[in-house]
Amino acid sequence: MHKKIDIGEQMKKLLLASSAIAIFATPGLLMAQTSKSPLPPASGQGFTQEGLKRIDTFFADQIASNQMPGAVLAVSKNGKLSIYKPYGYLDKDAQKPMTTDAIFNLASMTKVMATVGALTFYEEGKLPLNAPISDWLPQFKNMKVGQVDADGKLTTSPAKNPITVQDLMRHTNGLTYGGRGATPVHQFYPAGSAPAAMNLSTEEFIDKLAAAPLLYEPGTVWDYGFGLDVLGIIEEKIAGKSLGGVLQERVWSKVGMPNTSFQLAEKDRLRLAQPLPLDPLTGKPQKVDIHTKQVKFDCGGSCAYSTAGDYLRFGQMLLNGGNIDGKRVLGHQTVAFMTANHLNKDIKNNVSGTEPARVGYGFGLGVAVRTERGLSANNGNVGDYSWNGAYGTIFFVDPKEQMVVVMMGVAPGEIRKVHREKLNALIYGALEK
Numbered sequence: 001m002h003k004k005i006d007i008g009e010q011m012k013k014l015l016l017a018s019s020a021i022a023i024f025a026t027p028g029l030l031m032a033q034t035s036k037s038p039l040p041p042a043s044g045q046g047f048t049q050e051g052l053k054r055i056d057t058f059f060a061d062q063i064a065s066n067q068m069p070g071a072v073l074a075v076s077k078n079g080k081l082s083i084y085k086p087y088g089y090l091d092k093d094a095q096k097p098m099t100t101d102a103i104f105n106l107a108s109m110t111k112v113m114a115t116v117g118a119l120t121f122y123e124e125g126k127l128p129l130n131a132p133i134s135d136w137l138p139q140f141k142n143m144k145v146g147q148v149d150a151d152g153k154l155t156t157s158p159a160k161n162p163i164t165v166q167d168l169m170r171h172t173n174g175l176t177y178g179g180r181g182a183t184p185v186h187q188f189y190p191a192g193s194a195p196a197a198m199n200l201s202t203e204e205f206i207d208k209l210a211a212a213p214l215l216y217e218p219g220t221v222w223d224y225g226f227g228l229d230v231l232g233i234i235e236e237k238i239a240g241k242s243l244g245g246v247l248q249e250r251v252w253s254k255v256g257m258p259n260t261s262f263q264l265a266e267k268d269r270l271r272l273a274q275p276l277p278l279d280p281l282t283g284k285p286q287k288v289d290i291h292t293k294q295v296k297f298d299c300g301g302s303c304a305y306s307t308a309g310d311y312l313r314f315g316q317m318l319l320n321g322g323n324i325d326g327k328r329v330l331g332h333q334t335v336a337f338m339t340a341n342h343l344n345k346d347i348k349n350n351v352s353g354t355e356p357a358r359v360g361y362g363f364g365l366g367v368a369v370r371t372e373r374g375l376s377a378n379n380g381n382v383g384d385y386s387w388n389g390a391y392g393t394i395f396f397v398d399p400k401e402q403m404v405v406v407m408m409g410v411a412p413g414e415i416r417k418v419h420r421e422k423l424n425a426l427i428y429g430a431l432e433k
Contacts, residue, residue, distance in 0.1 A: 052430055105389075115338065177225045179195075198290065202236075219347070244298045256324070260310045275410040341362030393406075403431075
């Protein structure tokens with residue numbers, strides 16, 4: 001018994017000691033560790049030393065107690081790189097330490113990038129938000145809405161409203177995820193974006209969705225689903241190239257995101273972070289299927305890979321009003337439009353149903369937007385915006401604090417929601433006035 005405790009304590013001390021090297025490093029040491037700093041380094045800027053130590057302790061405790069295998073935390077404050085650190089293991093089974101250039105599957109953090117790509121077409125007048133998506137995908141012209149009676153019997157009726165481009169971006173389209181419910185309507189849909197992309201071609205995917213009854217009348221209810229996957233396919237149609245090609249040309253190359261892609265090169269698989277073999281909460285085996293299975297199309301809802309440094313630059317571009325290092329992706333008014341609440345009083349807001357920390361949020365284009373402070377379990381300011389990934393990645397931007405936070409981890413179970421709330425408390429608690 002005493003021996004086990006001692007080992008745990010030793011591990012925590014080693015983790016704290018190794019992580020402390022990065023956060024209090026001189027710029028030269030930080031550059032050596034990362035090969036290239038994603039932003040101008042200003043170690044610890046805007047944070048208290050005590051708060052930074054609490055962050056280190058949190059990750060040390062989580063890793064030592066097998067709550068997570070490892071993580072990379074990247075935080076910018078006032079345009080400078082304040083925190084950029086690896087914790088724990090890239091692959092715990094292999095005892096391979098985490099590095100800042102580790103690659104993670106983004107899951108739903110892909111959605112934010114797909115939205116930005118689409119908004120570049122919007123700015124060119126090629127993708128009006130009020131346009132029906134049947135302009136590009138005629139299969140969606142005559143959709144039906146499903147109704148389930150008290151006996152569980154399904155009937156359908158013609159949709160009164162067309163699905164618009166805005167409906168895709170703000171999740172008011174009725175194209176639900178099959179894995180998010182057990183009604184007869186949900187059974188028509190694939191479980192989620194990644195399973196759909198691993199099992200269906202683009203054509204099969206669109207045909208399957210277009211033949212399914214909608215869960216809700218378009219434009220009336222926020223419901224999480226396949227909107228951004230369909231949006232990505234529309235982007236492909238407009239550009240005549242894959243979504244990866246669209247985003248590379250219009251977003252990733254301009255922002256400076258060399259490690260971001262849909263198709264992971266074989267040489268980069270050595271940097272792919274792995275989950276713990278067992279779910280910390282249930283004790284059941286867990287894995288990330290997309291790590292080992294090829295996708296049949298670039299799904300805008302889930303399928304991209306990236307690093308903490310790349311995604312931090314993406315978030316900084318948004319915080320800057322659409323540009324970074326002199327290269328513009330979007331106009332500043334378009335970013336302001338994207339990160340405003342798009343759920344009017346007539347739209348049922350189910351955003352809080354995704355997790356408790358979403359109470360007090362509306363939804364913009366591709367991101368949740370805080371409309372009221374004090375309701376959510378998470379700290380923050382009115383106007384902060386965010387979206388996370390189902391495999392344990394975290395992303396939020398707080399314009400009032402001039403802060404971008406990216407945490408890359410691999411925690412595909414429900415514990416990822418615990419990590420989100422705890423990390424939020426640690427970050428805000430560490431801020432210097």
